Each structure stands twice: as structure tokens, then as C-alpha cells.
Amino acid sequence: MPGKLRKRTESVEGKPASASQVEMVEVVLPNDANPLGNILGGRVMHLIDIAAAIAAHRHANSYVVTASVDYVDFRHPIRVGDLIVLKASVNRAFRTSMEVGVKVFSEHVLTGERKHTSSAYVTFVAIDEAGQPKTVPPLILRTADERRRHRDAAARRRIRLAHRYKRA
Numbered sequence: 001m002p003g004k005l006r007k008r009t010e011s012v013e014g015k016p017a018s019a020s021q022v023e024m025v026e027v028v029l030p031n032d033a034n035p036l037g038n039i040l041g042g043r044v045m046h047l048i049d050i051a052a053a054i055a056a057h058r059h060a061n062s063y064v065v066t067a068s069v070d071y072v073d074f075r076h077p078i079r080v081g082d083l084i085v086l087k088a089s090v091n092r093a094f095r096t097s098m099e100v101g102v103k104v105f106s107e108h109v110l111t112g113e114r115k116h117t118s119s120a121y122v123t124f125v126a127i128d129e130a131g132q133p134k135t136v137p138p139l140i141l142r143t144a145d146e147r148r149r150h151r152d153a154a155a156r157r158r159i160r161l162a163h164r165y166k167r168a
């Protein structure tokens with residue numbers, strides 16, 4: 001049921017978005033690539049999940065599981081030998097779940113040119129030792145961008161929960 005109302009069982013101190021932000025960089029190796037010499041989409045999705053999970057772990061300081069990925073698009077190929085740069089940031093903390101936004105860039109090692117290649121929104125749920133969802137700290141917003149992402153995350157949550165809980 002979307003928007004289940006439950007009381008917070010403990011009062012938790014807020015944390016700024018900057019405290020959990022992640023920048024992850026890897027070099028694209030031949031093993032990551034398709035026969036055209038471009039990174040595989042599945043490899044990009046794996047790295048998105050990892051970068052986003054680290055941001056969620058840092059915010060919640062607990063185990064987290066991936067609940068959903070809204071969508072991932074691939075705007076430009078990333079070539080073998082390029083760097084793949086992933087920036088992940090908690091957009092909004094709900095009760096036990098968090099939306100993390102991930103932006104992916106390619107970076108050419110010789111020129112330093114960066115291209116925005118993918119974006120994704122990943123939702124994680126914090127889990128306690130018994131495997132039950134647990135409350136996460138509120139997110140402290142400090143910048144106009146953080147406030148915009150926080151606002152937009154509410155609309156995305158409505159859509160994803162409508163999909164999750166719709167009757168089959």
C-alpha cells in the first residue's frame with residue numbers, strides 16, 4: 001500500500017546530503033566491453049547500483065537493499081580506455097527508503113573531455129539485523145539543487161509506488 005503511515009520509532013539526527021555523496025571512477029577495460037569496444041550497458045548498471053548503494057549506506061549507516069531502479073538511459077557510448085565517472089547523491093530520505101540519483105560521465109584520459117552518458121534513480125531500503133526495514137536519518141538540505149532534487153523525488157516516488165502496489 002503506498003504511503004503507509006507509521007510512526008518513527010526513534011528520533012534520528014539529520015545528515016546533510018554532502019556527507020554521503022559518492023564519486024567513483026574506473027577505467028573501462030576490454031573485459032567490460034562489447035565487440036564494438038564500448039562498455040556494456042549491464043556493466044554500467046552494475047556500477048550505478050554500487051555507487052548508489054555506497055551513498056545509501058553512508059546516509060543510513062546500515063545494510064541496504066535495492067528496492068527499485070526507475071530507468072537508465074545511455075546517451076553516448078563509453079570507449080575502452082576511457083574513464084567512467086559516477087556521481088551519486090541521496091536526493092531524499094523517506095521513512096525507511098532513500099532515493100539516490102546517479103549521474104554517469106565518460107572522461108577521455110588524454111583530453112579530459114567529459115560527457116554525461118547516463119542518469120538513474122535508485123531506491124534503497126535500510127534493513128536491520130533481522131532483515132526488517134528500519135528508519136533512516138532525515139536529509140538536511142543546504143543548496144538550491146538539493147532542494148530541487150528533494151522536491152522532484154516526491155513526484156517520482158508517487159509514480160514508482162503506484163507501479164509497485166498496483167493490482168496485477
Ligand SMILES: CC(C)(COP(=O)(O)OP(=O)(O)OC[C@H]1O[C@@H](n2cnc3c(N)ncnc32)[C@H](O)[C@@H]1OP(=O)(O)O)[C@@H](O)C(=O)NCCC(=O)NCCS
Nearest residue numbers: 064065066067068094095096097098123125133160161164
Ligand atoms: C525492498 C523491500 C525490503 C520492501 O519490503 P516491503 O515488505 O515491501 O516493505 P514495506 O512495505 O515496509 O516498505 C518499506 C519501504 O520500501 C519502499 N518500497 C517498497 N517497494 C518499493 C519500490 N518498488 N520502489 C521504491 N520503494 C519501495 C516503501 O515505500 C517503504 O519505504 P518508506 O518506509 O520510506 O515509506 C523488499 O521488497 C525486499 O527485500 N526486496 C528485495 C530486495 C533485493 O533483494 N534487492 C536486490 C539485491 S540488494
